[in-house]
Amino acid sequence: MSVINVGQAVVLGVVEGVTEFLPVSSTGHLKITEGLMNIPVDDDAVVGFSAVIQVGAIAAVLVYFFKDIVRIVSAWGRGLRDKNERHHHDYKFAWWVIYATIPIVAVGLAAKPLIEGPLASLWVVAGSLIAGSAVMWAADQMGRHKRGEDDVSFKDAMLVGSSQILALLFPGFSRSGATMSTGLILDLDRVAATRLSFFLGIPALTGAGLYELKDALGTGVGAAPLIVGTVVSFVVAYASIAWLLKFVAKHSFNAFVIYRIVIGVLLFGLLGTGVIDS
Secondary structure, eight states: OOSSOHHHHHHHHHHHHHHTTTTTOHHHHHHHHHHHTTOOTTOHHHHHHHHHHHHHHHHHHHHHTHHHHHHHHHHHHHHHHOGGGTTSHHHHHHHHHHHHHHHHHHHHHHTHHHHTTGGGOHHHHHHHHHHHHHHHHHHHHHOOOOBOGGGOOHHHHHHHHHTHHHHHHSTTSOHHHHHHHHHHHTTBOHHHHHHHHHHHHHHHHHHHHHHHHHHHHHTTOOHHHHHHHHHHHHHHHHHHHHHHHHHHTTOOSHHHHHHHHHHHHHHHHHHHTTSSOO
16 A cells, blocks of 8 residues: 555645745645644655655756756767866756755754655654744845846855755755755846756655655555646746746745745644644
8 A cells, every 4th residue: 555645745845846846845835734634744754655655846947948058068078078168057057056056965864864854754854844934034135136137156055055954854944945045045037046946846846755755665655646736836936936936926935934934833733733733
């Protein structure tokens, strides 16, 4: 018997697709949803399933930003063959994405027992949702929003990429929230910070999904729920990306801050009253 059925996979795919790139914590929302459906959040198969359906959301990024990705990868390839091409920003940016992924990979491997154990608690998720909200609000107030995507530097990429560790260790903090907030603190405008968050998420989340695939398939989740959850995640994430880029062009992150606080407080209430188990 699969620990997750097809119907539950559809629900989780929708949750993943909606929340992966919004700064509200996809991991937190997945764990809350799993808890409400009495799915064991710390089960290896469930952790693996959550990582794998993220690949559907990442595939949506690859499709949505296909032209940008082709441009960057092409510049990188040209630079590898011809040193005269290495002055282009796209060539440098490709390397920066690679370098900026190394910290989260190193921490992810080193802290895997903690991430899948004590830190997977819904109490941690609730606290991280609220703490992350404070960081997002402060970053939006501090940032001067004066730098665009062409102004991104190696330092920016490394700092924003490393901030993903916060979401890895504290589910509920939000990978998108951490990276976008860091971008704002570095004075990137909201669209530039959001797009940088997307690009830096591609290798990290794809790698996590592929790494966890063996656990998802080998310890209790069937192929059908995995496929359904991933496909649903892709479709919903594509729509979510398009909406988010339009939203941040004209609005602050205050709506997300308020939403996160409400969800965090609600989760504390549900846990405290025993409605869901941590």
